[in-house]
Amino acid sequence: MPVPVPRTTVTAAAVALLALGLPLLAAPTAVAAPALTARVAQAPAPATVTVTGNGSATGAADIALVNAGVEVTAKTTTAALSAQSKAAGRLLDAVRGQGIAEKDIRTDSVSLSPVYDYQDGASTLKGYQAAQSFTVKVREVAATGALLEAVVKATGNAGRVNSVTFDLEDRSPLQARARKAAHDDAHAKAAQYARLSGHRLGRLVSLAESDTGYFAPAPPVAADEPAGGGAGVPVAPGEIRATSTITAVYELD
Incomplete structure (x- = not known):
């Protein structure tokens, strides 16, 4: 354990040093270390x-999508709808006769609208047009021509073939x-x-x-245009x- 030095002894020593003309030495103090900045070298991108x-x-x-339908015109709405229904029934019978499953037959549209004759700026009601269209998926592409032929024969002048699209299932x-x-x-x-x-x-x-x-x-x-064509109805997938x-x-x- 260090022995404390009396204050009078320290004071006396200081006076002695001054008498001899020697400088007083200050007690060492803590010196703050300079701050160090860390620098991380970054690699170039x-x-x-x-x-x-x-x-x-x-x-x-591997499939064909046939959009076909019927379209008829008659004097009255009742007559137009009746004729359209009969023609659509014949179309569906023909499609089913080609081995097409019910899940592959879809009704796309049914419409009934007036038909006017326009002459000299005046319009005259001629009758009514009824139409119905279907999309038929043909899972054997080679059978597409036979299906078209069957639809044409079954519907006659009322038949319409709107499009044939070849695709993949x-x-x-x-x-x-x-x-x-x-x-x-x-x-x-x-x-x-x-x-x-x-x-x-x-x-x-x-x-x-x-x-x-x-x-x-x-x-x-x-x-x-009415569906036309004859035997074969050639198609090119x-x-x-x-x-x-x-x-x-x-x-x-």
Whole structure:
């Protein structure tokens, strides 16, 4: 345990030093250390390359969507509806006779409207037009022509074939192939740019799908013309085409 020094002894020592002309030494005090600022070296951001990839895939149609109907005109609403109902019944019988299941037959529209004759600025009521249309899914594409022929024969001048569209029951596999092609295209472009700039292709930073497309051929048939044609009613399904466009960002090592 340190022995305390009397205050008088300290004072006397100070006087002795002053008498000898020696300076007094101040007691050491704590010195604040200068603040240290930590500096973390930041690596430069890696170079990147942004590319657009385009891809497509094609496949054969496995279904046909036939939009067909009937249209009749009569003097009264009752007569028009009656004639339309009979013609529509014949159409449905013909469709079912081709082996089409009930779940694949859908009514799209039913309409009844007046018909006027316009001459010299005046209109005269001629009668009423009744119409009904159906969409029929044909699950055997090769049977589409036979179905059209059957509808034409059953409905006569009242029949209408509005459109025939070929499609796929499930579009997902074809679209997946198009996306893969777009991804491969983007990767190939990025790898080429990496080589051209003296780098190696690094990791994928981001990828965004900007567009997809799906194209199914639809041979046009005028909706205001009676269904015509003869045996066979030739059809050409063509190809179904899916497309995909992506934007990808890669690092360059």
